[in-house]
Amino acid sequence: xxxxxxxxxxxxxxxxxxxxxxxxxxxxxxxxxxxxxxxxxxxxxxxxxxxxxxxxxxxxxxxxxxxxxxxxxxxxxxxxxxxxxxxxxxxxxxxxxxxxxxxxxxxxxxxxxxxxxxxxxxxxxxxxxxxxxxxxxxxxxxxxxxxxxxxxxxxxxxxxxxxxxxxxxxxxxxxxxxxxxxxxxxxxxxxxxxxxxxxxxxxxxxxxxxxxxxxxxxxxxxxxxxxxxxxxxxxxxxxxxxxxxxxxxxxxxxxxxxxxxxxxxxxxxxx
Amino acid sequence: xxxxxxxxxxxxxxxxxxxxxxxxxxxxxxxxxxxxxxxxxxxxxxxxxxxxxxxxxxxxxxxxxxxxxxxxxxxxxxxxxxxxxxxxxxxxxxxxxxxxxxxxxxxxxxxxxxxxxxxxxxxxxxxxxxxxxxxxxxxxxxxxxxxxxxxxxxxxxxxxxxxxxxxxxxxxxxxxxxxxxxxxxxxxxxxxxxxxxxxxxxxxxxxxxxxxxxxxxxxxxxxxxxxxxxxxxxxxxxxxxxxxxxxxxxxxxxxxxxxxxxxxxxxxxxxxxxxxxxxxxxxxxxxxxxxxxxxxxxxxxxxxxxxxxxxxxxxxxxxx
Numbered sequence: 001x002x003x004x005x006x007x008x009x010x011x012x013x014x015x016x017x018x019x020x021x022x023x024x025x026x027x028x029x030x031x032x033x034x035x036x037x038x039x040x041x042x043x044x045x046x047x048x049x050x051x052x053x054x055x056x057x058x059x060x061x062x063x064x065x066x067x068x069x070x071x072x073x074x075x076x077x078x079x080x081x082x083x084x085x086x087x088x089x090x091x092x093x094x095x096x097x098x099x100x101x102x103x104x105x106x107x108x109x110x111x112x113x114x115x116x117x118x119x120x121x122x123x124x125x126x127x128x129x130x131x132x133x134x135x136x137x138x139x140x141x142x143x144x145x146x147x148x149x150x151x152x153x154x155x156x157x158x159x160x161x162x163x164x165x166x167x168x169x170x171x172x173x174x175x176x177x178x179x180x181x182x183x184x185x186x187x188x189x190x191x192x193x194x195x196x197x198x199x200x201x202x203x204x205x206x207x208x209x210x211x212x213x214x215x216x217x218x219x220x221x222x223x224x225x226x227x228x229x230x231x232x233x234x235x236x237x238x239x240x241x242x243x244x245x246x247x248x249x250x251x252x253x254x255x256x257x258x259x260x261x262x263x264x265x266x267x268x269x270x271x
Numbered sequence: 272x273x274x275x276x277x278x279x280x281x282x283x284x285x286x287x288x289x290x291x292x293x294x295x296x297x298x299x300x301x302x303x304x305x306x307x308x309x310x311x312x313x314x315x316x317x318x319x320x321x322x323x324x325x326x327x328x329x330x331x332x333x334x335x336x337x338x339x340x341x342x343x344x345x346x347x348x349x350x351x352x353x354x355x356x357x358x359x360x361x362x363x364x365x366x367x368x369x370x371x372x373x374x375x376x377x378x379x380x381x382x383x384x385x386x387x388x389x390x391x392x393x394x395x396x397x398x399x400x401x402x403x404x405x406x407x408x409x410x411x412x413x414x415x416x417x418x419x420x421x422x423x424x425x426x427x428x429x430x431x432x433x434x435x436x437x438x439x440x441x442x443x444x445x446x447x448x449x450x451x452x453x454x455x456x457x458x459x460x461x462x463x464x465x466x467x468x469x470x471x472x473x474x475x476x477x478x479x480x481x482x483x484x485x486x487x488x489x490x491x492x493x494x495x496x497x498x499x500x501x502x503x504x505x506x507x508x509x510x511x512x513x514x515x516x517x518x519x520x521x522x523x524x525x526x527x528x529x530x531x532x533x534x535x536x537x538x539x540x541x542x543x544x545x546x547x548x549x550x551x552x553x554x555x556x557x558x559x560x561x562x563x564x565x566x567x568x569x570x571x572x573x574x575x576x577x578x579x580x581x582x583x584x585x586x587x588x589x590x591x
Contacts, residue, residue, distance in 0.1 A: 023387065026384075026387075027384075027385060030381060030384045030385055033381075034370065034373065034377075037372070037373055038370060038372035038373060041372040041373070041413055042372055105368065105371070106364050106368035107368050107369075107370060109329075109334060109362070110364065110368040110382075110429065111385070112332075112333070112334045113332040113333065113334060113357055113360060113361075113362040114357055114382065114386060115354055115357040115358040115385075115386060115387065115433075116385040116386075116387075120385075
């Protein structure tokens with residue numbers, strides 16, 4: 001009976017299109033809300049994403065800090081902007097883990113079968129992780145204050161520093177979306193992320209002065225995005241020349257997004 | 272095969288698959304699968320693991336694009352107008368695809384919002400479905416506290432949020448206990464009686480037997496059989512009655528006596544014989560009367576009906 005069948009014809013003008021910008025926005029908000037609710041329900045995730053940076057603060061402030069000389073600055077002031085960048089960088093793992101878990105549990109399949117904006121799945125993930133980043137950065141500023149960190153500029157400049165960090169977080173998220181979509185589950189996302197992040201975070205000016213590194217490593221350490229972002233945050237929060245480092249950090253972030261976002265979106269459409 | 276449609280008010284089949292082919296690299300998941308599902312009926316897509324059932328569902332739900340072939344759901348081509356297809360389908364999968372960290376109510380409301388229902392409508396629909404699926408008491412608990420059966424019900428409820436005319440259920444009861452399975456079957460049956468068209472993949476032959484109006488058996492990406500459960504079973508021969516005697520000598524005498532009924536000794540058991548039940552209950556009565564008249568006492572009577580399991584095994588060479 002199937003051999004003689006013909007497909008019914010369909011006039012697409014009959015249905016209304018849900019692909020408008022308004023729906024993209026509303027779907028993205030709905031997905032952001034869902035992700036934030038999930039974060040609230042599992043506060044351990046937020047707590048654990050603070051544990052590592054707090055340990056680093058305590059270690060570098062009290063254990064190694066005495067041995068590290070930074071001319072013209074208290075080490076704790078030098079350290080904290082580095083910690084902020086590190087927190088944002090390692091926090092990006094959550095983006096990959098969240099997506100990988102949605103994929104592993106079949107949730108992405110369901111979302112794909114809904115008449116929603118496709119980009120809202122990725123957009124909602126990145127938006128929610130951005131909100132989390134803001135909260136975590138503010139908490140880390142508070143923790144820094146408790147161990148002696150002081151900003152030396154004004155509220156606007158400090159806020160701009162948070163902005164630079166958040167933008168860097170979004171840029172990293174575009175990389176980690178791709179990782180999340182490429183691995184089977186959350187554990188694998190975690191495992192894939194560390195080797196990528198470690199050279200970025202540690203071969204940088206986040207904790208030490210790169211001029212103490214071998215020259216080949218120093219070449220990389222002063223140019224790479226974690227260092228540029230840390231430098232920008234230092235300038236904005238502690239004072240000093242801001243235009244150069246802020247421009248460099250923002251350009252890095254925009255470049256990463258420009259390259260990675262289309263790849264991530266293509267991966268999502270294909271997977 | 273059937274010229275009269277079971278749902279005369281509808282224009283055509285709710286699902287059409289025409290020569291669907293899907294390759295993943297060298298893996299030929301579907302090698303030209305065609306079937307139709309008339310409106311307000313259930314098609315059971317049966318096959319062993321890896322037969323291509325899920326691939327077919329993913330194409331029909333626009334999640335995958337076919338390598339070649341065409342398909343339409345609710346009258347809409349899945350490749351040309353995927354977004355329009357998504358407005359007309361509900362998908363419930365082998366994994367209960369609900370968010371563990373959200374409550375039941377939040378899950379259904381989210382799906383409603385993503386179906387572009389107004390917020391109040393989405394909430395009301397969620398409350399209604401939770402009641403329908405006996406989840407009202409658990410509505411405001413995170414799903415991670417739900418049992419497996421509750422998750423499946425919530426997953427099915429999520430597929431129904433936008434009142435889709437076509438439901439695609441990919442192994443909806445895999446891993447469920449018998450009573451939860453029964454509950455889910457009842458829900459599906461009532462949806463169909465209200466006019467919903469269902470395509471259901473399953474490895475449980477009992478499930479296909481219970482729910483499906485028609486069955487398509489696929490194996491290695493090809494349709495190997497199709498028809499109603501009764502038609503598929505009849506391919507394996509008729510219902511038979513097996514009579515057991517105390518010893519093989521009695522059985523031998525009975526076989527001679529019942530030659531006209533087509534009796535034969537069971538190869539596996541020389542004390543038992545099998546008689547095809549062509550005349551139904553009347554045959555049984557005649558046989559028993561005849562045996563009684565010759566003082567042949569029957570020890571045990573078994574009715575053997577071919578099951579879909581027999582069909583499945585004979586078609587695919589696989590145990591379900």
